[in-house]
Amino acid sequence: MLKVFRFLPQAGVASILLLFSTVAAWYEGSAILNDPWEWKYSTPFSQLLYGEIQSSNQILQLDHFIYAAKFQPTFPVIMIISSLYLFILTGYHFLRRQHRLFTYYLSFLGGGLFLLSYFSFNSPTPGGQILFYIWVLSGGVCTITAVLFYFRMLNRNSNEVVN
Template identity: 60%
Template sequence: MIKIIIQFGVSSILLLFSTAVAWYEGSAILDKPWEWIYSTPFTQLLYGGVGDSADISQLDYFVYSAKFQPTFPIIMVLSSLYLLVLIGYYILKKEKNWFAYYLFFLGGGLFLFSYFISNSPTVGGRIMFPLFLICGLASITTALIIYYQFLNRIRMKKIIN
């Protein structure tokens, strides 16, 4: 139990730190009005467009940071994924097949994210695409391994009985 608490604490601190730095780096969008049309999807979704810098949603800071300074957004993604897997493992550790389904669903979501950013011309998009693709592949592969181990245990119990 103490191992999970330490892992949860370290990854949470890493997530909070990287989020704060990415948010700060992304605030540079306020000074670049030519980028507002391309890097403010949340503002455009909520308000229909950007009139001036005060209209920009705080979430768009992360979009801008991920596109042009992707180091801390990558750390955010990795620590978030680690937390999601850790939480899923802790909640579903007694039901291995459900944990496998959880990982499969998580991997599918990561593949979907990689598809959405596959044609990105920015530095961050070119880095995030393989990151999401590899993490999705690792998640689905792990899910399949866990699931087949679960099936083999069931088969062995039937053979023994």
């Protein structure tokens, strides 16, 4: 029961931070509606749905986040960090007794973050470069933590066999 009281405040603060940063990033990204020369490069989701974008009415809300991440990355970065914190916190809360599953969870999360970093590897925008480094660093931390948990689990199991 005490674990829940540690989990809920952390999850609540991270969720509020995620909500605030999401709204702020969406607002900042709405500047794409007034930037038609950037529609070709910053609207991948709208282009999947409509093809070439002819008017601002065709731009999907999801593309606002792409534009914000490329040119005003502060709030998208806060979104990413708070989302990662929530993912890791939730995974730890539910899998803390199942060390092997938590190790797999962190490994999968790290692999996904490395995959995301691949998509922004050669980004010419400052926001894309920042996102690349955040995803690589976060993927590395998740992977290293998973490896450490794995060896800690092996060490614990080998000590139980000896005793």
